Amino acid sequence: xxxGEEKTPRGYHDLGGLPAGPVDRSEHVLExxxxxxxxxxxxxxxxxxxxxxIDERRDAIEGLGEDAYNSxxxxxxxxxxxxxxxxxxxxxxxxxxxGRVDEIRARLGLEAGP
Amino acid sequence: xxxxxxxxxHDHARTFVPDEEDSxxxxxxxxxxxxELLIEKGVFSADEFRQGLEVFDKAGPHLGARAxxxxxxxxxxxxxxLSDGSAAVKEFGVDMNLTELYVVENTxxxxxxxxxxxxxxxxxxxxxxPPDWYKSRNYRSRMVREPRAVLAEFGTTLPDGVEVRxxxxxxxxxxxxxxxxxxxxxxLTREQLExxxxxxxxxxxxxxxxx
Amino acid sequence: xxxxxxxxxxxxxxDRTPPGHIRTPWYIRGKSGVVAxxxxxxxxxxxxxxxxxxxxxxxxxxxRFRQTVAWPDYAGDGRDTVDIEIFxxxxxxxxx
Numbered sequence: 001x002x003x004g005e006e007k008t009p010r011g012y013h014d015l016g017g018l019p020a021g022p023v024d025r026s027e028h029v030l031e032x033x034x035x036x037x038x039x040x041x042x043x044x045x046x047x048x049x050x051x052x053x054i055d056e057r058r059d060a061i062e063g064l065g066e067d068a069y070n071s072x073x074x075x076x077x078x079x080x081x082x083x084x085x086x087x088x089x090x091x092x093x094x095x096x097x098x099g100r101v102d103e104i105r106a107r108l109g110l111e112a113g114p
Numbered sequence: 115x116x117x118x119x120x121x122x123x124h125d126h127a128r129t130f131v132p133d134e135e136d137s138x139x140x141x142x143x144x145x146x147x148x149x150e151l152l153i154e155k156g157v158f159s160a161d162e163f164r165q166g167l168e169v170f171d172k173a174g175p176h177l178g179a180r181a182x183x184x185x186x187x188x189x190x191x192x193x194x195x196l197s198d199g200s201a202a203v204k205e206f207g208v209d210m211n212l213t214e215l216y217v218v219e220n221t222x223x224x225x226x227x228x229x230x231x232x233x234x235x236x237x238x239x240x241x242x243x244p245p246d247w248y249k250s251r252n253y254r255s256r257m258v259r260e261p262r263a264v265l266a267e268f269g270t271t272l273p274d275g276v277e278v279r280x281x282x283x284x285x286x287x288x289x290x291x292x293x294x295x296x297x298x299x300x301x302l303t304r305e306q307l308e309x310x311x312x313x314x315x316x317x318x319x320x321x322x323x324x325x
Numbered sequence: 326x327x328x329x330x331x332x333x334x335x336x337x338x339x340d341r342t343p344p345g346h347i348r349t350p351w352y353i354r355g356k357s358g359v360v361a362x363x364x365x366x367x368x369x370x371x372x373x374x375x376x377x378x379x380x381x382x383x384x385x386x387x388x389r390f391r392q393t394v395a396w397p398d399y400a401g402d403g404r405d406t407v408d409i410e411i412f413x414x415x416x417x418x419x420x421x
Contacts, residue, residue, distance in 0.1 A: 008344045010351045016231030016282065017352040017396065020255035023267055027246050032135055033142035038243070039166035040149050043158050045212065051157070054212060055374035058233055059346035074234070074249055079141040083148065092151055100147035110138065216364070216387075231350050258352070261392075262401045277404040280392075284348045285385055285410035286367045 012066040037075040041082050052085045060084050169209075174242035177206055178290055179311035181217075181240075183304045186295045195292065208240050215240060216287040218279070220294045220321070225276050227265065227318030228291065229257040230283040237288035241313060248317065258282055268319040290316050296324040328384045328413070334360045335419035336388060338411060346374030349415045353407075357419050358390035361408055369412065384413040 030038075044051045060081035061069070069077065086092050105112060135142070153160055181203055185192035195202040199215030215237055218226040230236065231254050236244040247253050257264050261278045265271070272278065281289045293315040299307060302325070314320040330336055340355030348370050363386050368379025392405040399405070 008342045011347070014232055014347075014351045015251060015255040016350045017259040018255040020252040023247050023250060023253045023256070023264060025245075025247050025268075030243055033138060033145060035167060035170055036149070037141070037145050038238075039163060039170055040145055042170075042211070043162065043166060047212070049157060053368075053373045053379070055346055055368075055370040055379075056376070058370075059374035061233075062346065070251075073139075076139065076141045079145050083141075083144055086148060091157075092148065096151055097144065097147050100151055101143050104143055104146050104150075108138070110143075214364070231352075232348060258350075258407055259396050260400060261405065275404075276402075277406060278392075278401060279389075279405070280407040282350060282353075282407060282409045284350060285370065285412065287364060287387070287410055 011062055012069055013062050034073075034075040037079045037082075041078050044082060044086075051091060052082070052089065056085055057081045169239075170243075173208070173239055175311075175313035175316065176308070177203070177208055178237075178241045178313070178316045179308045180206055181290075182292060182311045182316065183307035185292055186307055187304050192292070199290065203240055210237070210239050210288065212286075213237070213239075213288045214286055215290060216281075217290050217292050218281060219292040220318075222294070223275070223277060224279050225272050225318065225321075226279050226281060226289075226291045227257065227261055228281050228283060228289040229254060231255070231258050232284055235283035235288060237290050240288075240290060241316060245313070265319060268314065270320050291318040293318075293322045296322050298324045328363055330360050330363070330384075330386060330413070330416060330418075332360050332362060336360055336386075336416040337419045338388070339415050339417060341415075343371075345371055347371060349411055350409065353390060353395060353409055353411075356390055356394050358388045358394070358409075360386050361389040362387040364410070367412075369414070386411055386413065386416065388416070 041057065043049060045054050045057065057078070061077050064072070064077065064080055068080070072080065083097070087094060087097075102112070149163065152158060153163070181195055185195050191202065195217050196219060199217040200210045203210070203215055220226055234244060234249040234254070236248060238244070253264065258280050261280050262272070265278070283289055293311065295307070296310065299310070310322055310325060312320070312322070315322045335357060336359070337357045338349060338354050363384060366382035366384050369383045370379070373379035387408050388411050389406050389408050391403070392399045392401060392407055393403055395407055
């Protein structure tokens with residue numbers, strides 16, 4: 001290693017070769033919200049919009065923290081990363097999103113969110 | 115709400131109850147919020163989003179199976195599938211978007227299997243969403259280090275002398291395995307061959323069984 | 326774009342641990358293999374992940390490693406291999 005180069009620990013997403021148990025082969029059919037997250041994230045990175053890159057989304061997922069990475073659902077990680085980037089890039093504001101979340105919850109008759 | 119199916123009030127009310135999922139988590143709501151706001155700002159249209167959902171729903175292992183069956187029956191197509199996978203599946207209307215399709219061929223000497231140890235890269239425009247296990251910690255951790263043990267969990271035991279070649283999908287390529295055509299299929303039509311091919315064989319965790 | 330390596334060249338993956346978004350898996354850093362294919366040039370994900378444009382595009386190779394090199398205690402057949410996409414700036418000539 002070159003002098004002065006920062007020694008960075010192995011990322012918690014970088015799994016190749018780690019000890020792990022048998023592969024659980026049970027599957028679930030994607031729920032509608034999971035598809036919507038996938039499609040939205042695809043639009044955000046597509047050639048027409050280029051609002052973010054796939055690399056930024058992955059980097060954002062890797063930055064959510066090990067507990068989040070290991071406890072959140074796959075498409076929750078995607079949406080959390082996309083949300084962070086949408087805010088960081090100034091595409092939408094926190095107030096806009098919070099306001100719309102409350103409005104949607106009211107519209108759907110859901111309890112107030114966390 | 116009344117459970118009497120003859121109740122006219124019930125039918126009337128039903129018309130105004132939005133059909134939604136039984137439970138929506140916080141991130142499902144956040145997706146709706148972000149989508150609505152971006153549509154209002156003109157970043158994309160509701161129609162473009164609908165088209166995206168349609169493309170998502172149309173993708174699936176049946177598209178990969180078409181490419182495989184065609185490659186088994188058309189040497190020129192097989193050549194193009196192996197040399198430029200993205201172009202070869204475009205014939206079926208598949209757009210690999212920002213990625214490239216890279217097809218690896220199983221032979222009597224080499225068995226290929228796909229994993230993504232860093233995330234969950236998968237040829238979604240062609241094969242649809244990956245199975246849950248493909249995204250799992252256990253598959254991603256172990257396939258690259260003990261492929262034969264993981265293959266055995268899928269019921270796949272390879273003959274002596276066959277090289278197992280794992281492909282760790284780390285960057286721009288998205289991989290599909292071109293399985294070996296099973297014995298006893300010389301008389302089958304392309305459509306019958308398509309029906310034999312399954313998703314797991316195109317990931318490489320199984321082989322295509324003889325009919 | 327000029328590619329530094331050709332199919333068949335022996336290469337060694339840098340044993341570096343830089344911060345940021347890295348697409349070279351931990352387990353293969355410092356290991357030697359053979360260039361199996363050169364698949365084009367693409368935006369550098371390390372730059373693209375942190376707001377950069379990823380340019381200049383970097384040549385991307387598929388490098389083949391013996392599993393017994395990747396994992397000295399590998400339990401399977403000695404012929405088994407793993408192919409990994411690795412960007413050029415992570416590769417050095419073996420014995421160079």
